[in-house]
Amino acid sequence: MYLFKQLTTLSILLITVLSLSIPGIATAQDAKVVEIKGTDQLKFTKTEITAAPGQEITVKLTTVSKLPPSAMSHNFLLLTSSVDATKVAQESAKFQDNQYIAPKYEDQIIAHTDMAGGGETVTVTFTAPEEPGDYEYICTFPGHYLGGMKGTLTVKE
Numbered sequence: 001m002y003l004f005k006q007l008t009t010l011s012i013l014l015i016t017v018l019s020l021s022i023p024g025i026a027t028a029q030d031a032k033v034v035e036i037k038g039t040d041q042l043k044f045t046k047t048e049i050t051a052a053p054g055q056e057i058t059v060k061l062t063t064v065s066k067l068p069p070s071a072m073s074h075n076f077l078l079l080t081s082s083v084d085a086t087k088v089a090q091e092s093a094k095f096q097d098n099q100y101i102a103p104k105y106e107d108q109i110i111a112h113t114d115m116a117g118g119g120e121t122v123t124v125t126f127t128a129p130e131e132p133g134d135y136e137y138i139c140t141f142p143g144h145y146l147g148g149m150k151g152t153l154t155v156k157e
């Protein structure tokens with residue numbers, strides 16, 4: 001009986017240690033939080049994000065700027081791999097009333113935030129694509145993508 005109790009305690013201990021050491025088991029329910037700043041130099045401070053297929057991700061984008069929102073705002077817009085980011089950026093520049101997002105590309109957008117002016121933070125939670133590969137994210141405020149405001153989400157097992 002004493003030995004049995006000892007064995008049970010040992011198994012519980014082992015299971016606890018195992019679940020702590022395998023990433024994903026203990027935290028499968030929690031979204032991965034990625035904090036990014038958008039700067040006056042038209043850059044995302046984080047240009048590479050990695051995720052597992054289907055992983056839940058929360059992006060928090062903060063615009064760091066003293067300029068008025070009409071002159072300097074940023075968003076985060078994640079694209080499917082089948083669309084030309086330059087075209088999305090150029091078309092979207094015409095749609096100020098729609099958060100600078102061209103409606104014709106809405107099917108090609110995996111996730112996006114609203115625009116954030118200086119000092120503001122915008123958030124979006126989404127599920128990473130199941131298909132491994134590179135997915136581009138961009139800012140669609142006019143001129144920002146061409147100015148280099150982009151990054152890559154890499155989905156891999």
Ligand SMILES: [Cu+2]
Pocket residue numbers: 038042073074075139140141144149
């Ligand atoms: Cu921007």
